Amino acid sequence: MATEKHLPPEHLEDNFGGDALTLEPESYGKMVWRRFKQHKLAMFGLYFLIFMYLVAIFAPLIAPQSYRATDTPNRLKGVSREHLMGTDHLGRDVFSRVIWGSRVSLSVGFVAAGVAVLLGTVVGAVAGYFGGVIDNVLMRFTEVVMSFPTFFLLITIVSIVERSIFNIMLVIGITSWPGLARMVRAEFLSLREQEFVLAAKALGASDSRIIFRHILPNAMAPIIVSATLQIGGAILTESSLSFLGLGIPEPFPSWGSILNAGRTNLRQAPWITFFPGIFIFLTVLAFNYVGDGLRDALDPRLKD
Numbered sequence: 001m002a003t004e005k006h007l008p009p010e011h012l013e014d015n016f017g018g019d020a021l022t023l024e025p026e027s028y029g030k031m032v033w034r035r036f037k038q039h040k041l042a043m044f045g046l047y048f049l050i051f052m053y054l055v056a057i058f059a060p061l062i063a064p065q066s067y068r069a070t071d072t073p074n075r076l077k078g079v080s081r082e083h084l085m086g087t088d089h090l091g092r093d094v095f096s097r098v099i100w101g102s103r104v105s106l107s108v109g110f111v112a113a114g115v116a117v118l119l120g121t122v123v124g125a126v127a128g129y130f131g132g133v134i135d136n137v138l139m140r141f142t143e144v145v146m147s148f149p150t151f152f153l154l155i156t157i158v159s160i161v162e163r164s165i166f167n168i169m170l171v172i173g174i175t176s177w178p179g180l181a182r183m184v185r186a187e188f189l190s191l192r193e194q195e196f197v198l199a200a201k202a203l204g205a206s207d208s209r210i211i212f213r214h215i216l217p218n219a220m221a222p223i224i225v226s227a228t229l230q231i232g233g234a235i236l237t238e239s240s241l242s243f244l245g246l247g248i249p250e251p252f253p254s255w256g257s258i259l260n261a262g263r264t265n266l267r268q269a270p271w272i273t274f275f276p277g278i279f280i281f282l283t284v285l286a287f288n289y290v291g292d293g294l295r296d297a298l299d300p301r302l303k304d
Contacts, residue, residue, distance in 0.1 A: 045287065052286075056107075097258055112231075112237075113233075142182065154175055155246060168247060226291075242257040243259045
């Protein structure tokens with residue numbers, strides 16, 4: 001009788017095409033990252049945002065001048081080797097102010113979006129899980145907040161409170177949560193009827209454990225996507241407030257306040273508004289691209 005020959009594993013891989021016999025399943029995180037990388041615009045947005053946050057972190061090392069430094073004889077000077085983005089009406093270097101302004105704009109966007117996501121998630125989760133009277137009360141309150149013109153409400157609140165970076169972050173955050181709350185509520189209304197939630201209740205799990213350990217992780221995909229879009233929206237909102245003179249007080253710059261400083265000299269020195277405007281545009285666009293990529297990567301209904 002002929003003896004049976006056993007081929008080594010690497011020989012089997014060669015015959016059957018590389019990893020054909022690999023039985024190790026792909027983890028969820030690796031699957032999401034692989035699908036995210038297929039979205040070219042999302043990858044561009046991610047790289048750009050990483051670059052901008054590095055610029056914000058190392059602003060003291062990158063900016064050639066202080067954001068306070070003035071050079072009156074060179075006021076409204078155009079682009080040159082000494083001033084890569086020109087100077088403003090006080091002779092301040094626009095390039096240095098844009099670099100320093102990235103700290104304010106990106107910080108406000110990130111923190112304000114965090115406040116909005118926290119409030120919206122808590123309100124939506126409680127309303128969607130408990131339902132009944134609690135749901136009615138929370139959703140009617142949410143609809144009342146949504147009925148106010150958001151930007152005019154912002155202007156009113158900012159006019160009352162002290163103008164500071166912290167207050168601007170907080171005000172933008174507490175006026176931006178209703179849309180997210182409605183979305184989270186819809187997710188919880190759907191997930192609370194699933195078998196794993198009913199099993200957790202049958203085992204005696206507390207409501208807080210079911211909400212935060214069982215339902216919320218399964219609702220994180222739309223929340224993460226919404227958070228990325230909230231950051232871009234918060235940056236735009238802060239820039240709009242600063243452009244109207246209601247944002248971060250001088251002399252500390254934000255991209256919106258630089259725009260505000262240049263609007264009176266728009267024809268004579270357009271570079272003052274052009275460069276911060278470009279950074280606002282690219283940053284918000286990058287967050288939107290990242291949000292689109294995350295939506296596609298986290299959606300289980302989409303095929304590879």
